[in-house]
Each structure stands twice: as C-alpha cells, then as structure tokens.
Amino acid sequence: MTLPPARPGSATPSQILAFGLRKSLGGTAVLQGVDLALEGGVTTILGPNGAGKTSLLRCLATVLQIDTGSLMIDGLDPIHESDRLEIRRRLGYLPQDVGLSPAARVFDAVEYLAVLKDVGRGHQDPERARRHAVVAVLDQVGLGDRLDDRVGDLSGGMRRRVGLAQALLGSPSLLLLDEPSAALDPDERLRLRSLVAELRHRTTIVQSSHLTEEAATSDRVLVLVDGRVIFVGSPASLASSAAGRVWIQNHAPQTARASWLLANGTYRCLGDPPPEAMLAEPTIEDGYLLLRGSPVETG
Amino acid sequence: MTFATDPERIERNWRSITVELDAPRPGLIERFLRRLGLPAHFTRLMVATPALRRSWFIALALSILIGLGATDAAKPRDDLFILLLLAPLVPTLGVAMAYGLSADPAHEVTLATPMSGLRLILTRAAAVVGCSSLFLGLASLFTPSTTAMAFAWLLPSFGLCAASVAAMTYTAPRKAAAGVGGLWVILVTTARVVAADPLAAFTSSGQVLMAIVTVLGLLVAYLRRDRFDLLAASS
Structure with missing residues (x-):
C-alpha cells in the first residue's frame, strides 16, 4: 500500500500583506512601519545586525504580536486565535536557534514536530502517515540515511538541515527561514539553494541573510535598516541602483562613501566617482552598501 | 515471458516498505506508556519533549527526598506536615521547568506550530503532575500515617499547578x-x-479552597490563553 502525502500540500503559495507594522521590544522600536506585499517566490531580507530581520520573521511566524499596523496572511489575521492556528498549519518556520536536544535521534526530533503540526491527521493510520512524512522530509534535506543518529553527533550544518526538515513538514505554503545558511559549508549551501529553488513555485519563501550571494538567487530582495524597509525589488534592480557609482582605483580613495582593498591591490570604491574613474559593474553588495549608507573600512 | 509493471508504482511501494523498516522503533518508556493505553501522539510528545525529561527527573529526585524526610522524623504529624507542605511544590516546579524559552530550547519552533500553547502546557503539566503524583503517592505509603491525610497533598498539587499556569x-x-x-x-x-x-x-x-483555586487557575489560564501562543510573554 502506498500512502498519499501526510497532508496534502497547499496548491498555491501564501500571500502576505502587511501595512505599517510596528513592534517594540524592551522599549526599543525594532519595526517602524513595515509594509509588505508578497506572494510566491523567494524573498531575501538583507540588513545589518539589529535591523529587525528576526523580529519581522517572528511577526510573520505569528509568535510575536505586532503593536500596531495590520498583518494578513492568506486573508487571516494572526490576532485572532483561530486564524493564528490556521496560519501555523500552513507555515514552516526555521528560527535561528532550532533548539534540538543533542540526545534525541534525528527521526525523533523531526517526528516530535510532526506531532505538534498534526501531520498525518485524517489518514486511516495517522502514525504510519506521520512516519512516512518524517522520512520524506529527511530525504528531502539529504538526511534520509541518518535517521538513527543522535543530533549531538551531527555537524552544525546537519543540525540546521534537521531544523529545515522540521520546517518542511506538512508541505507548508509559507516558509520562513531565519538565516538558513548559517553554519552551512559551501556544499550544504548549494544544496539548500537547490531545495529553495525547488520549493519556490508552490511556496512563499521569506528568508533573512547576511549573504548578498544568497539574495542574488532570490526573486526579490528587501533591505531592512533600523526597522524600516528601504528597498524592495529584484536582485538585479538592487545591483543596478549602484550603476555609475562603483569604480576601481589603484590608491586609497579620498572621497568615496565606502571602499575596500581587493586581493589584487586595487580599491573598490562606492559613491560619486571622480571624473577619470574606471567604472565597474555593480553587484548586489554594492547596491546594498550604498543603500545602507554606512561606511566600510578601507583595507 | 514479460510482466506489465509500473516502475513508479513499484518504487512507491518499495519506498513504503523501506520507511517502515528504517523508521526507528519507539524506546522502552514510550512502548510502556502505549501499553498503558495512552495514545501514540501523546506518548511521543511526552517522551520527545526535551524539557520534560528534566522535569521528570526533578520530580523523581524531590519525591524520594521528601519521602525520606517524612519517614525519618520522630513525630508523625510533623512528618506529615513536611510531606504535605513540600509535595505540592514538586509538580509546580516541574511544570515551570517544562515550559518557556529558558526551559525549552525548542520553545520558539514549538510555538509556531498549530498546537495551541494552552493545550501544550496543560499536556506537559498533566505529564509532570501524573508522574510526580505517582512518585509522591509511593512516598506517602511509607509515611507513619496510614490515614487518607497522607494523600492530602494531591488537591493542593493541582491547585498550585493551576495557579502557577x-x-x-x-x-x-x-x-x-x-x-x-x-x-x-x-x-x-x-x-x-x-x-x-x-x-x-x-x-x-483547606481542600475545598484548593479545589476552588484549581478551577480559578484553569479559568484564568483559559481566558488569557493567547499569552501561551506568543514568544515574549511565555519566555
């Protein structure tokens, strides 16, 4: 007998509509009027430490309540208990700290979340359906052969993948990933990107990152600084926002907004170029740094 | 001779078999709890919740200590006083150690699931109270008092747990x-x-009072159940 998926995945990605989101924590404003309209694809939130990325993801994950503003996910308002629980049925969430117990077996750690997510509900044999769903998501993240391993014996990257497997349970239509590639080695990062690319057609994915290369592979980039969204657009438009404002020169610049020493001994400079400057092709990183407006130390 | 086969179907069936073979078996405690008739999802929650293990251990250790303390003293009514004073604190402490960001590293990821926070904490509280009541009940059997008074900690246990929730x-x-x-x-x-x-x-x-406290505690927890669904308040 072959079991159908433990919970039929939503055919359409979730829609997020947010207007004027504000949130303060311990007297500090962490979100200051965030507006969002997202549906489908991958959105990467870029921003410096303390910009409000994690707080925004927590609000979208409904574990943090907004102070003012309006947030609707698939037309559901997380302020109401029934709506909140319905949103959570559609949600996959990978926080920065997954909080796995080192003594737990990989299978058990994921099955624990499967129980909380009620995976297998509605099947003739829910327990069996749940087991199948757990193995399926562990296969998906490449840990199908580590079911019996203790979490404490896994590398940091593998633990992250266990967390990702937990998030993928129940075929979520909204996937929120807080720095998913943290602690992943380059191979694992590529695997993650492939997985995200696979899911982007049926899931709305919002991830935070410090890596501009990660933003380059997403459908849209959102730059958050001091709790405010200062840019939303495609990775290409973020890069092109720096067009004509990036140049290379052989000596330390005097007037650049930001500059850094490259391995070949030249300086990459951002800002208003001098007349004789050798302009360079702008990258997402250039666009991001110019938007952020904070100086970069010269090498 | 040739057979009409559907490779995809064979693959699916083969996968189904391997999942059943590969999925680890539940541990000894979980199998025992299931034999007692507890539902599979409940036993899974009990056994796999990292924070509960510590609570159970604390409940066991304190129950033994309290039991020893209550049987060593010379005056029976004073023995009983120690037991009845301290026993209700065991599950209360256990519940506190089983919930919240500081006790449960998986708290945030747990919150983002469709299981309501109130249901989750009551499930954990039931597990801790059930476990500690069993141990304390055994401890009560060894106190010098053979009257029902030796079990007069039970209702206060519920009351204190409900009040702390x-x-x-x-x-x-x-x-x-x-x-x-x-x-x-x-x-x-x-x-x-x-x-x-x-x-x-x-x-x-006193027992009636604790019954009222239990009901009131649960009522307040129910009315304010939203607080268990959010990160900041329950941390």
Whole structure:
C-alpha cells in the first residue's frame, strides 16, 4: 500500500500583506512601519545586525504580536486565535536557534514536530502517515540515511538541515527561514539553494541573510535598516541602483562613501566617482552598501 | 515471458516498505506508556519533549527526598506536615521547568506550530503532575500515617499547578512558580501557627479552597490563553 502525502500540500503559495507594522521590544522600536506585499517566490531580507530581520520573521511566524499596523496572511489575521492556528498549519518556520536536544535521534526530533503540526491527521493510520512524512522530509534535506543518529553527533550544518526538515513538514505554503545558511559549508549551501529553488513555485519563501550571494538567487530582495524597509525589488534592480557609482582605483580613495582593498591591490570604491574613474559593474553588495549608507573600512 | 509493471508504482511501494523498516522503533518508556493505553501522539510528545525529561527527573529526585524526610522524623504529624507542605511544590516546579524559552530550547519552533500553547502546557503539566503524583503517592505509603491525610497533598498539587499556569500568563514560568510556591509556604505555615496544628491547612475546608483555586487557575489560564501562543510573554 502506498500512502498519499501526510497532508496534502497547499496548491498555491501564501500571500502576505502587511501595512505599517510596528513592534517594540524592551522599549526599543525594532519595526517602524513595515509594509509588505508578497506572494510566491523567494524573498531575501538583507540588513545589518539589529535591523529587525528576526523580529519581522517572528511577526510573520505569528509568535510575536505586532503593536500596531495590520498583518494578513492568506486573508487571516494572526490576532485572532483561530486564524493564528490556521496560519501555523500552513507555515514552516526555521528560527535561528532550532533548539534540538543533542540526545534525541534525528527521526525523533523531526517526528516530535510532526506531532505538534498534526501531520498525518485524517489518514486511516495517522502514525504510519506521520512516519512516512518524517522520512520524506529527511530525504528531502539529504538526511534520509541518518535517521538513527543522535543530533549531538551531527555537524552544525546537519543540525540546521534537521531544523529545515522540521520546517518542511506538512508541505507548508509559507516558509520562513531565519538565516538558513548559517553554519552551512559551501556544499550544504548549494544544496539548500537547490531545495529553495525547488520549493519556490508552490511556496512563499521569506528568508533573512547576511549573504548578498544568497539574495542574488532570490526573486526579490528587501533591505531592512533600523526597522524600516528601504528597498524592495529584484536582485538585479538592487545591483543596478549602484550603476555609475562603483569604480576601481589603484590608491586609497579620498572621497568615496565606502571602499575596500581587493586581493589584487586595487580599491573598490562606492559613491560619486571622480571624473577619470574606471567604472565597474555593480553587484548586489554594492547596491546594498550604498543603500545602507554606512561606511566600510578601507583595507 | 514479460510482466506489465509500473516502475513508479513499484518504487512507491518499495519506498513504503523501506520507511517502515528504517523508521526507528519507539524506546522502552514510550512502548510502556502505549501499553498503558495512552495514545501514540501523546506518548511521543511526552517522551520527545526535551524539557520534560528534566522535569521528570526533578520530580523523581524531590519525591524520594521528601519521602525520606517524612519517614525519618520522630513525630508523625510533623512528618506529615513536611510531606504535605513540600509535595505540592514538586509538580509546580516541574511544570515551570517544562515550559518557556529558558526551559525549552525548542520553545520558539514549538510555538509556531498549530498546537495551541494552552493545550501544550496543560499536556506537559498533566505529564509532570501524573508522574510526580505517582512518585509522591509511593512516598506517602511509607509515611507513619496510614490515614487518607497522607494523600492530602494531591488537591493542593493541582491547585498550585493551576495557579502557577495562570500566573505564567503574567510573568515568566519560573517567576510564576516561585511566587505561587512562596505564597503556599507562607499560607500553610501561617495556618499551622494560628491554629496550633501542623495539619490545619489540610482539613476539608483547606481542600475545598484548593479545589476552588484549581478551577480559578484553569479559568484564568483559559481566558488569557493567547499569552501561551506568543514568544515574549511565555519566555
């Protein structure tokens, strides 16, 4: 007998509509009027430490309540208990700290979340359906052969993948990933990107990152600084926002907004170029740094 | 001779078989709990919740200590007083150690699931209270008193747990448990001094009072259940 998926995945990605989101924590404003309209694809939130990325993801994950503003996910308002629980049925969430117990077996750690997510509900044999769903998501993240391993014996990257497997349970239509590639080695990062690319057609994915290369592979980039969204657009438009404002020169610049020493001994400079400057092709990183407006130390 | 086969179907069936073979078997405790008739999802929650293991261990250790303390003293009513004073604190402490960001590293990821926070904390509380009641019940059997008074800690246990769960909707779990526990010690000790009877707080009127506290505690927790669904309040 072959079991159908433990919970039929939503055919359409979730829609997020947010207007004027504000949130303060311990007297500090962490979100200051965030507006969002997202549906489908991958959105990467870029921003410096303390910009409000994690707080925004927590609000979208409904574990943090907004102070003012309006947030609707698939037309559901997380302020109401029934709506909140319905949103959570559609949600996959990978926080920065997954909080796995080192003594737990990989299978058990994921099955624990499967129980909380009620995976297998509605099947003739829910327990069996749940087991199948757990193995399926562990296969998906490449840990199908580590079911019996203790979490404490896994590398940091593998633990992250266990967390990702937990998030993928129940075929979520909204996937929120807080720095998913943290602690992943380059191979694992590529695997993650492939997985995200696979899911982007049926899931709305919002991830935070410090890596501009990660933003380059997403459908849209959102730059958050001091709790405010200062840019939303495609990775290409973020890069092109720096067009004509990036140049290379052989000596330390005097007037650049930001500059850094490259391995070949030249300086990459951002800002208003001098007349004789050798302009360079702008990258997402250039666009991001110019938007952020904070100086970069010269090498 | 040729067979008409559907490779995809064979693959699916083969996968189904391998999942059944590969999925690890439940551990000894989980199998035991299932034999007692507890549902599979409940036993899974009980066994796989990292924070509960510590709570159970604490409950076991404290029950043994309290049991030893209660049987060593020379005066039977004083023995019983120690047991009845301390026993209700065991599950209260256990519940506080089983919930919240500081006790449960998986708290945030757990919150983002469709299981309501109130249901989750009540499930964990039931597990801790059930476990500690079993141990404390055994400890009570070894006290010099053979009357029902040796089990007069049971209703206060429920009352204190319910009161601390209600208090958790206002403050962090450990602070809530500490506050409720402290209040309990003050009240019981005061009753002892005022009535000049070590067991004054555990008479039938005291038991009725604790039943009311249990109901009120659960009512407050239910009315303020939203607080268990959010990160900041329950941390």
